Amino acid sequence: MRMPDPDRGIMARRGELAARLRRIVGAQWVLDDEAERRPYRCDGITAYQATPLLVVLPASTAEIQAVLALCREQGVKVVPRGSGTSLSGGALPLEDGVLLVTSRLCAIVAMDVENRVARVQCGVPNIRISEAARPFGLCYMPDPSSQMISTIGGNVAENSGGVHCLKYGMTSNHVVGLEAVLMSGEVIRLGGAFQGAADGELDLIGLLTGSEGLLAVVTEITVRLVPLPEAARVMSMGFASVEDACRCVGAIIGAGIIPAGLEFMDRKVLNAVASLLREEHDPRTAALLLCELDGTAAEIDALIDRVRGLADQAGAIDIRTSRTEEERERIWRSRKLAFSAIGKMCKDYYCTDGTIPRNRLPDILDRMAELSRTYGLDYANCFHAGDGNLHPIIMYDAARPGDLDKAEAFGADVLRACVDMGGVLSGEHGVGVEKRDLMTHQFAPADLRQQQVLKCAFDPGELLNPGKVFPTPCRCAEFGRMHVRGGEMRFPDIPRF
């Protein structure tokens, strides 16, 4: 993965920059020692690593303003980071860049129960919002599987999803207000503490959510809280073939049922999990669906009957339904343990995030089987079936020469196939550095350019999280010239990272 060449001049000024940053945030909150910087070398995707020039931990919006203003004045790049759980390398440091860590901005500023919103600082872990809202019968619905650790600021940067987003939406559907700092050091406040607060203005909240830290550093977020569902039950449905399971997914949605969660696991995942949980499945089971239904008890009962009927028609061989909260948690445990269980089965694995129109599930699964034979690497499947968001797990051995390259090539081919089937590169993990160079497979040059020019409005110096998301720099300096020449200037060959 090529990143922009580090600026040796900036690197040589580490000591001087550290001293100036210490005047802003306090001596102990700038890490310049190699040993202290080392733990920040990567985020959730360990294949990509770089030691940051400096690690800075500001405590307030005002300190972030001062840090960004200084970095802009000095031409120093900045990479924002929450808890570093990104699965696409979004928080991968730069050797000539400051890593801006938000973990000290961790206050729940206001819980407004009557208006059902919470205002929180960016470094608050996702789970803490729901914990704080629970006494009032409310919760923050988006629940990425990293929610114990990942920060709400990181969730906003990545527009995180989770198991329940099929019914309840992604992060962007739950944010009503943002405070952010631009690379210039200016603070912007968007929206407010109620829905519709930004109506009649450009939807800059919608733009910033999912912008992967390239446009601004989000410092404070106001999210919508919703009532905790009264009850939830989960159905575990085994099928003798992957095709039957896919047909059942289509039948459920086609019948007008939107489950709270609809997850798919193949036999390899089941075997891996079974060894940890000692949970047996019918030996004929080739695929398992987990379908969670929530609402009132009467609603759930009615839905369970309908889903059972659809599953029977699709040829389910084994249907189990949770009757207690304990049973529900036990059934979900297999899904929650899937990735660590696979991790125990193989030396290393690589998981990616393509999304397809849901009715192409059988086609993409065929293609994965074919690619597995071509590359000689095993894989397993565990994904959000309801919305067509795939997480193929490709198994390899990093100690075997060439294996990592093969795994990456396998993953890239799966993502290309997703795009070719009308889908996209990323459903919830983001592009980061991992999928950056595949962007040209999904977007034509004009489409990419239309996204990239936004950088010129937010960060014309291209200092904020450069080298992520887009395979080429924006080159804002040329934008002015481009529009002067009207339609003539197209997209000359510009250098890639």
Place this chain on the structure above:
Amino acid sequence: MTPSSDPVVCRPACADDVADVVRAACSKGQALEVAGNGTRRGLGNPVAAAVRLELGGLDRVHFYEPDDLVIRVDAGVPLAEVERMLAGQGQYLPFEPPRHAALYGGDPARATIGGAVATGLSGPRRFQVGAARDFVLGVDGVNGQGEAFVAGGRTMKNVTGYDLSKLLCGSFGTMAVLTTLTLKVLPAPEAERTMLFPSAGLAGDIAALAAILSRPLAVTGAAIVPDGDGMAVALRLESSAPGVADHAARLDGTGLPPGRVLAAEESRAFWARVRELEALGAGDDDVLWRIHQPATRAAALADSLRQAGLVSSLMLDWGGALMFCVTPAIVLAGLDTAVPRLRALAAGAGGRAILLRAPDGIRAAHGAFPAPEPTVRALAARTRRVFDPVGILNPGRMTLVREGAEAC
């Protein structure tokens, strides 16, 4: 309240022609008024342009895949036609887009899906299920230089690159001309029921609604509307048939007095009237406001607006977070002072007052939308400029031109 000038109408039949029109206008630096069928031209600030680019000629339905919950249509397809198609498969647009065309003397049947997305207008269900922007999966558009581009996609989940679809939704054609839209649709609820309760005073009503909305009930409408001589609290439940009955039973004991029940058809008709603001009983020349504020401050704001003699009639939606009110035409003479006074009162309650309908001169002088703070205004201006460097697309529709100029 018809717009002051009537520009030449240009009505292309395909996206390529749209691009040609914009490219030609860009090279001449000529402003374009961008519209669907032009049924809601009174929404937003008046645009001074010699040419009106209407998208109503782009009326192709590209695909509708009910099992995949997705529809892709050209911007000019009438909203009513989209809703009819979806209803045929038991599906709907959850954000309940208001037409509002009748407010401006337009024909609601001609309001387009492109207009629904460009204005971002979202109806009574929005506070529970999301706004227009939450259902736009992808857009095809033409920027201010006449370059066609594609943004987003057609899958339910997509975080690949910046979310331009959301940025363009609600941008009133000031950044790009939308040509094709890909929308997420959902199964329509099997059953609905509305209950009407006599109001116990706005403050009490809003507190009662807040308590109800904090419970896991399938409430998809919570409005307080004029009813006879007084006001009525309206609650809509939507779910499966057993679900609606179940939720209705749970509403007993929430402290509300016994109410009147509106079943299926009656309920639908009631919320269509709420959505189109018919309950306000505004005269053709009255000024209409749309005010967003925290629900907890709506009652006090309503009181102060009434006491100041600025509004004659009002209604609340979204549990109190949205207020529509009427400034009667009689106050018109003093409107130049009435507008800033009302806006100041709304701001004092943490709210924002949008002029939903007012004479051109008033919107041109005060702006249909309250101006954001200077840093945000400047950022919005820069954001528009990278899409439309010459500033030819609906110039001034959202932000008064002089504000934009000072920001750039």
